[in-house]
Structure formats: C-alpha cells, structure tokens
Amino acid sequence: MKSNAIYYVGLISVAIIWGINFGVSRWAMEVFPAEVFVLLRFGLALPILFAFLKWSEGTTKVDKKDLLKLAVIGFVGVTILEMLVMYSIKYTTLANASLLNVAPWPIFAALFAPLFTREKMTLRLAVGGFIALIGVSLIILGGKDGFDLGSEYMLGNLLALSISLIGALFNLACMPLMQKYSPLRVTTWYILFGSIFLIPCTATGWSAIQWNEVSLITWGAVLYNVILCTVAAFIIWNLSMKQVGATKANFYRYFVPASAAIAGALFFNEKLWITQIVGGIVITLGLVWIASEKKQVPPVVKTAKVSG
Template sequence: MNKTWIYYTGLLMAGVSWGVNFGVSKMALDTFDPVLFAFLRFGMAVPFFFLLLKTTEGSIGVPWKTALQFALIGLVGVTGLEIAVLYSIKYTTLANASLLNVAPWPVFASLFAPLVTGEKLTSRLLTGGGASMAGVCLVILGGGSGLSFSSEHLIGDLLAFGISIVGALYNVVCMPLMMRFSAVRVSAWTSLFGALFMFPFTLGAWGKVDWSGLNAVHYSAVGYNVLICTVAALAVWNGSMYKVGAARANFFRYVVPAAAMMTGYLFFSESVSVWQIAGTLCMAAGLIWISLERTEGSQPARSVLS
C-alpha cells in the first residue's frame, strides 16, 4: 500500500502550524524582541529534540566532521534566515516580504534539487507548482496591502528574495544528511547550532522584557513556538521532505500564507477577500495535483515518520 499520503499530510500540517504561528507571534511580539523570541523558540526546543533523539534512537552524537556541517547549516539556515526574515519585514512592506520570500522558494528548490539529490522535474510537478504559485500570489496580493517596488524598499526586497534562494538551498543540502541521519537528529543539531549563533544578537533584549508581568498568553505563545512550531513541525517536515523529495515538499510552503490568512480572519477579525479565497482554492488544487503523482521509492531514512 502506498503511504505517500502520510508524508504529504505531514507537510500540510507543518505548513499550517507555521501559518498559525504568524498569529501567535503577533501577540507575543508586543512583549518580546523579535530576535529574542526566535532564540527562545529554537533554544528551548533543543533539549526536547535531544530528549526525543535519546528516547527513540538511544544516542545523540554525530561525528565531529558532521557536527561542523550541522554548524554551518545551523548558522545559515536557522540564525541567518530567521534574522534576515525579521529585517526584510522591517525594510519593506509586508506584501513585498511575503511574496518575494514565499513564492520563489519552491521554484529555487525545484532547480537546486536535481543538482544535489538527482530528483526529476516532471510535468505534473511543474503544472501543479505553477498553479500553487498563482494561488499563493492571489492570497498575498488579495490582502489589499499592495506591492510597492520603490527604491526605499530595495534593501528589504533584495533581502526577502535572497531568503527564498538561501532557504531553498538550505532545504536541499539537508537531504544528503538525512540519508545518513534521522530527521530528529538533523533537526536537533541544526537547531542547537542555530540557537548558539543567534544568542549574541539577543544580549541587549533580555533586560527589556518585563518577565514578572508575563501571563498565560505569553507562556502559551512560547510553548506553541517551541513544541508545535519547532520540535514537532521541523521533525515532521524534514522526515516528510526526505520521503517525497525537496522539490515537491517545498511547494507545500504555500500553505503557510493561506493558514496565516485564516488565522487572522478567525482570531484577529481580519477581512478575507474573494481573491484570497480563489487563491487558496487554486493553491490547494495545485498541491493535490502534485501529491497524486506516483514517485519512485527511495531508501528510507531513520526518521520519525519511517
């Protein structure tokens, strides 16, 4: 029996959790500095990753040469990307940042994957991916905030576009490591180094938080970021991505803005336009079209989804 649908479901759920996190973070960032909040997310996730790793696999170590690889990946893929996302939002409009960050990412992953992993670009992937990209553009542009490619937004626009390139490459270069290690081990070590490299950027922010004034909402936001958005979602995403391939998996990132849109509608009374609904349906059709393609099996990694 073909169990590919399990991995596509995993990608879908990870994307939804990241989309919901926009709303969760919106509440938390009234209290926490953005970089500090990102550090808490990854730093507090590390013990849970290694506990899960020890429980499921009996060991937590990796060869020192591999640790250097994880350090580089954590520096670029966690520290660098997280901080770059924050500054792209700061120096351009939210619409520009969303579109230039989200839309090109899967395209670059599709271009890089054949070079790194030998994945094939099929006509179904191209047509489904194209439909999904059109859908996510409608979701983002239909929000009414509008695009603005003026010179004052140039730095933020270039940063957002660069995120999609580096992020796609980050996902693809993780694939060979997951042929040797489980999704949990890859997630644990990259999160560890990502948090370590991020810590110096938080030094001026700790004293600005009224720690005694934190309430259940703040603790829930941190807990969601750590346990759901990072530990669970990263492990499931990495394990599922290995199973279906980086090119196919990354198109499921288009679920993120759609989930963020629905979160805004349900919890922040934000309006949803007809264009956004149409874009969501178009995106869903493209992802379903991609997921129905039969792919050749690969050697399973030792992942939480194996």
C-alpha cells in the first residue's frame, strides 16, 4: 500500500472533484444546454492537454494503427457516455440515476477485467467492495428521494444502468493502450475524438444560449469543469488506474456520491442526513480495507489485440 498511497490519494481526489461538480455544474446548466456545456468542457480542455503533452513528452503523436482504437474509445467514453448521463437524469429520478450509475460500475469492471488485463478479484477486494457498496447505497437512498422502481422511470433506469456497464468497459479498454503510451497521451487523444463526435449533438443548442445571462459564476463553473474535472481529473485518474489496476481504482468512484452530498449541503443548503454520514464512513472503511492489500505484481495486459 505504501508505494501506491499517492495513487489512492489521487483516486480519492478525483472522486471528490467529480462529486463537487454535481453542484458546480448546476450554475452552468442554467445558461448552457447540456450538450453544449459538455462540448465546452472537453473542447476547451483539448488545447491545454495537447500543449502539456507536447511540453512533457516532446511529441503528441500516436501510431496510425491506434487511431481507430482511440476514436472508438473517445466515441464511447466521452460522446456516448456523457449523452447517456444527461438523458438518464432526464428520464428518471436523481436518486435512481446516482445509484444505478455509480454502484454497479466497479462490479462490471471487476467482472470484465480478465478480458483486458490479468487482474484478479481477491477476497479482500470483494469484501471491501461490498462494504463500500453498502455505504454508497446508504448515501443515495438515505437522502430525501428514495429509489423508485416505477414504470415511468424504467427507460431512465435502464440508461443509468447502461452507464455503469459502458463506463467500466471504457476504463478497461484504455488499459492496453496505456501499456504502450502514457495515460496523458491516451487521455488527450480519446478526448479529441470524443469532442469531435460531440459537435453534431450541439447543432441546435447554441442558438438557445442567452449570452447576456452568462455571468462570472457561470464561466467559473465552466473553468472548474475544464481545468479540474477534465484536464486534471482524467490524467490523475488514468495514471492512478494504470498503477493500481482498473478493478481497484473503480471502487473509488464510490466517493463521488459522498462528496456530491457534501457539496449539496455546502453550496445549495441541501440537508445532509445522518444515514448519509454513516454511509460515507462505511465507504471509507471499505476502501481503506481494499487499499491495505499487499502490493501485487502490476497488472499486465494480454497480448491479444483489442477489437476496434
């Protein structure tokens, strides 16, 4: 654990950044249509990512044979995933979307990891993950809106569940490429392709923007998304995931709803329930248990090609 401690701190930091963004994004979404806001987030991050990649590694190039893989990963992990998040929230409750989006993601990652890496599900990982799952359920279900299985929410529930599955496969698909390139290079290129595929989705959105209503707070929310939620978070997450393994790393997503609940209490005067506080403690215990596992041989990617 000692040698990997910095990476676990990185995973927790990213989860907190993403959790707080549930509140921060509300300010921007009052002015920008959702699809435009997503394109701004990733599109404005691109010059920073490419500049930093050029400065730190001297080149931004990738092999032509890997471009299709990066394009597919960007389309699935940025374009499709972000659109699914928007529509899942539209067609179901926030509690439903949060639970079905977050809770199954690490489980899917653990189930499908053998297809991409040699990571194994250990007893400690299973126990710690189960404990953390209880904690995240307490946070989401312990709020004012409980889980609702009403038929009117079925479409949104299915979309939210698909986010967990697609997101897990997206994370795992990055692992083989990160054995060849740095996490920064992989991140930069798949965000490029994901942003390109997002452009057609914004065709009608720009005309709906009331530019006179774009305040400093709104631009601050955009800046938070560009610098912290995209540039810093994606690089730190992928670097940390490469070091500790995708299976372990994805359980740290359970800190997202915990930090989102705290952000709601701090910024929007939302009530923080005792059940949610207990859930946060339970999540922490479960993830500390996972992180305390003795270091294993770093995950080695199988030599089989990833289908593009």
